[in-house]
Amino acid sequence: MNDAMTGVSRRGSTSRPLWRTWAPWWLLGATSASITALVDAMTVGLSLWSAEAIDALMFAPLAALGLTTASLSLVSLLQAPLLGIASGVFHHRSRKEGDDSDGSRIVWTLVAALFAAIAASMAARQLMLRTDGFQVRAFAVAVVSLGAGLAALGGAGLGLGLRKLVRGLWPFRTNSRRALALLLAIVGGALIAVCRVLLVAYDVYLASLSAVVWLGLFFAIELLVGALLLGLPRRGYARLVARSKNRWLAVFALLVPTLGLVVGALLLDAHPPSAQRLAATNGISGFAQRALQAGTDFDGDGASAFFGQGDCAPFDARIGPRSFEIPGNGIDENCDGRDAEASAMAWRNDDPHYRAVPSTAVSNYNVIMVCFDTVRVDHLGFYGHENDTSPYLDSLATESWVFENAVAPSATTRMSLAAIFSGRYSSGVVWTDGARVEDVSEDNVFLAEILDDAGYQTFGVVDEWLPRFVPTMRQGFSKYESAYRVGTWRESGHRAGPFIAAKALTMMVGRDLAKPYFLYLHYEAPHHPYQHHPEVREFGQGVTDGYDSEIAYADHHLGLLMSIFEAEGWLENTVLVFFSDHGEEFREHGQSYHSRALYEESLRVPLLVHVPGQAPGRFDGRVSLIDILPTLLDLTGHADENLSLHGRSLLHRTLGDDPGAERQILSELVVGAGRPDELTALYYEDHKLIWNVSTGEMELFDLDADPAERNALDDLDLRSSMHERLRSMRDSIGGD
Template identity: 30%
Template sequence: MAPVLFGWLKRLTVALAGGAVAAMLVAAMEARACFSAGSGANAPRYIDLLLADAAVVLPIALLLAAVLGCVMSFLEPDRPYSWREHLATLRAQPVLMRSRTAAIVPLAIFVGLLWIVLVANLARQLFARGAALEVGMELSLASMAILAGLSAVALSFVPPLRRVLATGAAEHPWFIDPVATGAVALLLSIVVFAYGVSAGDTGGEGGGALGIFGVLKRSELDLRPIVDLLAITAGAYTAPIALARRRVSVFRWVVCALVAFAPLGLTAREARALNDAPFVTRSLERDAPLGSIAIAVLRKVTDRDHDGASAYFGGGDCDDRDPKRSPLALDVPGNGIDEDCSGSDTPLPSAPGSSSTGGANAANGAKANGAAGGAGRAKAELPNDLNLILITVDTLRPDVGFMGYDKAVTPNLDRLAEKSVIFDRAYSFASYTGKSLGPLLIGKYPSETLRNGSHFNTYDKANVFVTERLHDARIRTFGAASHWYFEKRSGLAQGMDEWDTSAKPATGQGDTDTSVTSKELTDAALKLLAKPENVSGRFFMWLHYFDPHAQYAPHAEAPNFLPEGAKGASKISKAAYDGEVWFVDHHIGRILEQLAAQPWGKKTAIVVTADHGEAFGEHHMNWHGHEIWEVLIRVPLLVYVPGLSPHHVPVKRGAVDLVPTLLDIMHVEAPPGELSGQSLIDDLLGAKGDTFAERDVYIDMPLGPYTGMRRAILHGPTPGMKLIHFGGNNYSLFDLAADPDEKDDLAQDKARFRPVYEAFQATRARMKEIDVKPEP
């Protein structure tokens, strides 16, 4: 028994050594990718990245190698066999058994392919409903049932297929060669798979059921973690085979043990060192395919108090024995305890008008003391019988003509802008629709809203939407949207007298949007505007256009926005995106034409903005969500009010100010203290002496099941210093005037960091954050 156990341990140790060596090679390649992606004075050194990535990848590699080693030892108890030996064993079977195996192998391959196709299509349909936990359980049960059914059907085909193969073997002996029949089946499956990838679009549409494989063409899809894991698996698998013909002496065994386990000392060292190396940690999280996954797993494993954060591997937990203190906790202002591990306790709110933190408190004083003045100007200078149309466009960057974009993507909005007020530096709350659009309509920061913890946030009825305030003022409220998220269950239609989602397509709206809905949405809007009960008195209409959201569908009538000779996935995607924006603008133009033709159109104000922006390769990312870089949170903001002089507002402004502005335009007052923003009415009416007041802008993206928490403040003279909070005591600081692309992190410059941090803390002190845990 002892020799057998000793032999098993030696074999396992060799497998672990092979996995460890492969892990080091993977870490070297990932560190090179992280190093190449770095920029700025604080970019990490290659050696630091290599040590950190190796430290986090190695435990995952050893676990994988241990599992593989145990499984292979169970399947091959005497010694490891190479794949050639396994194939030779299959071919050496008796004829009857070999013919049966020759039938089973291709059927198993086809069952696997068909199972993947069916489950993938089912998952796409189910997850379009948005209820992740319910859908996950349903999909798990369904996938097992599908596999069982397909396996039963395949087994019924084994006898007839075996007879067919046996009959053909008289002329073609390879018919009963399991290797040959398996190779043919595998080749056919690859052809089918390649056809699906080619025929389907990046949203999984087209090409029938096989079109689901088209998602693999997504430019942002990163398959490198799978490749890295396969490399580690290969190392763990081949090492015992390579040494199988050699005697594994005690010396060789000790060497393999050292190769496997000695680097774990590096893991122990980096577990603490990464806490003091935020640039290295963020580089791994952003640019290391397997390292980013490994660091998340290790944080979860080392989270002793189970509060969602670890005290190791840069997890930021300042007290891993107290679940009430972590980077994910809410900080109680002024209690002397740093609950959220941000580096200091959030102070108590300063008195209105205090200048101790510069722009932040100055803005607060203006909010407290100047709101009534703005409302007074609105009453004095704006008509009291205006209608209002709010148009939000999903995923719209400030790359529009009226904000200086050099491509004619928004001709209709550009004409409207000629008589409107344009905000040159407007910001959304967050880079994800579920975190930004509800708060935009409520008038509070996302963390202050009553919501659930799902990815697609549902907003509680206790929130008071701008539509409810207008409805209560006897203003008719109606609107339309074209995505399933905007059905009434989300809460976004609260206060609507009529809400139209008829433009929502039956399919094509999973995690990405492959549908085209701008025409249908405009058709629905025109029908709403044609109803006498909607326009006979004062009204408010909200429309949300979705088409610029990925995937970017082509439009035959749209101009070609791809510059001649332009190459690269990002440039091609950006040109397709520009075509989508043009298409939305084209159909918004139909709304504007209808307004111009109606008598009530002359007294209708129009506001156009977006929920977030979009990335096209900036900061090594595509699409949106997760981060709050400038390209993801800067949005257009156009306000047309009949009778107001057109002009630009050059200073920074935030989405939290939109609801009080809409209410001022409509001469509706909100009870004091219910809104978190300050009306932009003074900006609309025109600043005295062409001097617009500076304000800080606060960005707030709460934690979600698939997105991390991100906060930021833009402080000081526009464009300002931007402080990004990644959780805990993890910050980045950028001077947007000198560094608009956010490349040079100045967080280590304490003299520049401190005043922006104090403004950030002062803003948080005034907020009434609500703790909402992410739902699975």
């Protein structure tokens, strides 16, 4: 009988040694890949079940099974020959030391690979944190995967030293196959437990990094499979390895990933909503799908013709699911199966951005814009909250315009701010990656650019996330800085009040007094995780109490900063705008935090505008935060009819000259990390329609009778009418 690990016959003849063949190692990896794929598919299925996405249960888990099997089988192909070489290192060393057991070499080869996995995970984490754009990150992980195999060779040296240590401490003989199987099982089980904790505890923060954790899970399963093989009876174990034929394994090794990719592509193309849901997951399958979509986007329009993205013109960048529809030209630019009618532009007719403004309302004002991240309107005192969360803003509200029904353009910061600073809905903003919202393109025109061209000095003090993940938002700012050192968000983000003040004061002291200024301040608080602050009172120990404490902290430090501005005379002739980029959910509709839904708790936000010399007032009509830009351009005398805007100046509403009572307002969410579906909401008169573009589901609410959105209406005619309005509006957003 051949010795399965060395390839040395008991009769003295030799056959292929293990370190010269990849077959047994690929078998180990392929088996582990299949098990990991089953776990990934079950995870996808459970997440869909919990989200009540029953329609996707027939497609997404099977597609996940195919894509994960294909991806990890390819990893196994890369891993096998390198593990074989590492095994050869141990084979040579073991013979010198008189320990020629096959089990010992398997164990320490896998231990060497463990060092490689740790090194790869650390490298992947650093690459992902320091790169922008999904395609770049996918390439980074591919490089790391190759490097992991090479690192196994370096790990072999560490494994040799560790083996000597264990031989002195391990109570069993090191050539006891079952004892070594127990050791592998213990290490593998511990690693699985660690990966599971990471995936659950850090789901909100890991996002794309969780793919690295899934690779760790794959390796842990490899350890357990190795333990199982070592635990087999010697005869069965030897036959299993010795009878593997490279010739057939080579064919099988190529068929498995190919078949997995084909099956995954067919299933996702057959049911695009499942493709969108799978792409939003953070497992191996979701990562693989996004990488494959990016790799098959031949025309660079942000969509592939395969894997469920449905690009109907894969070699024409002008046509694709993320392209803007031009109504009435006979071409289906956005691949939805129809060309929008010219009447789709009706929402823009009789809806001018600017009208003649009384000269008393126009001045070369300075402008300060202040954003508190994640503030829902019902947690501020001047909107009726019972807790004293906003004493400074409450006082300012008595001298300002307060808009009672302001709607955020999105429920996530990146999309909302891009819309606010461009005066256009999120789907009308040009993004660098149309399939997944990444950075904004330099083709956009932002408020800071307009004011910079008008002779303003433009300053921005923000949290670290904006410069890191949306760097192009700095367009037009002469100075645009994080309030604290980048990379210290956990330590500094929620106590950044003094840092924001210090940066802002430094910029103001050094400015040119002969020019007007534009200053943007972005406060991270009260974004979760919520914290209590000694500077302000505590409201209790509950979740919403911590949230209120964060709002009070931001209000306290804004008040201190503005008192310095007032003492220095910097608030004279200065317009101050306060708003929040989106709201926050406290399980009113079953979810927490934000960026996953378009209910009122996520979209209804504060909007306060203080204009020197103008009478204060409160206004009930519904407005959008994209109205801030045209309003400021009206007030400062820099209105430009040539700008293509979706927002409407609010100055006419405050002066009692609103050009139109009926208005359609849009809010949007695209698929992304933590967001399984593409969602769009339309406000029109008293009604609101939420359309899940990914699944086709719709919810219609009467906000006048049901402001908490507890009971969806069953009026099919009204829902159909609202849906047609929404489709037409989406069709025409980018075609202007």
